[in-house]
Amino acid sequence: MAKNIGPIQFTGKLGDISGRSTSFGNILQTPGGFKGERIKTEDRYIKTRQLNSEFSRCAKISSVLYKSLGWHLKTIPDTYVYGHIQGRICAIKECDEQSPKGEKTVARGLATQKGQLLLRDFSFNRKRDMTPALMISARFFLDEGRLFLRQFDVSRAVSPKGAKHLGLQLVLLRLDTETPAVAVALSEMVFMPLDSERKDIVLQAALPEGEGTLIGLLYAGFCGEDHGELFWRRDWRNSLGVVG
Structure with a gap:
């Protein structure tokens, strides 16, 4: 070929x-x-x-x-x-x-x-992995489906021009490599204005049912704002990385 x-x-x-x-x-x-x-x-x-x-x-x-x-x-x-x-x-x-x-x-x-x-240490974004910077001072309780971001500093995320908010979400996967099959559970998306002060954030998701390896991912994506409505930006700075 x-x-x-x-x-x-x-x-x-x-x-x-x-x-x-x-x-x-x-x-x-x-x-x-x-x-x-x-x-x-x-x-x-x-x-x-x-x-x-x-x-x-x-x-x-x-x-x-x-x-x-x-x-x-x-x-x-x-x-x-x-x-x-x-x-x-x-x-x-x-x-x-x-x-x-x-x-x-x-x-x-x-x-x-x-x-x-x-x-x-896997990041789904090949060119930029923002996950380690966002996980500073974080504690992840995999068996409870809870990610605690202590005094989260949104300035750690290098934002693209025109972005107004950072969206954070915990993604839990149950990966059965034999079938193969994947069950997914998501926390609520937390939106932080990029000029926010530091604060504690808790991302909680139900544990996916089924057999296989339990994997925790942190998604971080940037949003713009138009007349009060948020919209997602498709950008290299968005990240999805394994945290546990």
């Missing part, structure tokens, strides 16, 4: 070449049916089949995560956010050092210290 960077671009078929327009540009590729059948059946491609099997499981987990956080991720202008999620999921899967190739799982990867660290 190749990406067309020249002036001549097309969609459809031209001989053995197919062109299609995507959010990443004009993509050109040739049919791969024969090789695809060989990969499925020939012994020489057994390692490829093993990698494909693991990659497929990671893709399903990444997909349910991405869909469950659709609204929050739409406020972050990143075309590659799905690939960013999948890259981290695959990295966690690789922490499963006990299973043979083709049988490594995200669940066993998360059972390791390295896998937990990869999840704990």
Whole structure:
């Protein structure tokens, strides 16, 4: 598969070449049916089949995560956010050092210290992670679904021009990597004017039901104001990061 960077671009078929327009540009590729059948059946491609099997499981987990956080991720202008999620999921899967190739799982990867660290410091925003600055003096009680931001200082958030408020929300996920499935619970959104003084903030969410790993995320997004009405800004400074 190749990406067309020249002036001549097309969609459809031209001989053995197919062109299609995507959010990443004009993509050109040739049919791969024969090789695809060989990969499925020939012994020489057994390692490829093993990698494909693991990659497929990671893709399903990444997909349910991405869909469950659709609204929050739409406020972050990143075309590659799905690939960013999948890259981290695959990295966690690789922490499963006990299973043979083709049988490594995200669940066993998360059972390791390295896998937990990869999840704990993950930010869905590739270019800017505001979460550590916002979590200064914070206490997170995961089993109670409560995030306490002590004397929260809104000036820690570097705001875009024209923003008037910062919205804060606790997002709790119950991630079942075997099904895979995601259950989500949200706290109420707290809006802070950017000229606010420091104050205590408590974000409380119900614990999601179901099986799997419980994960806490902090969402922080900027809002503008028009005739007294708030509207969300789609900006790189918005963040969604794991806090526990």
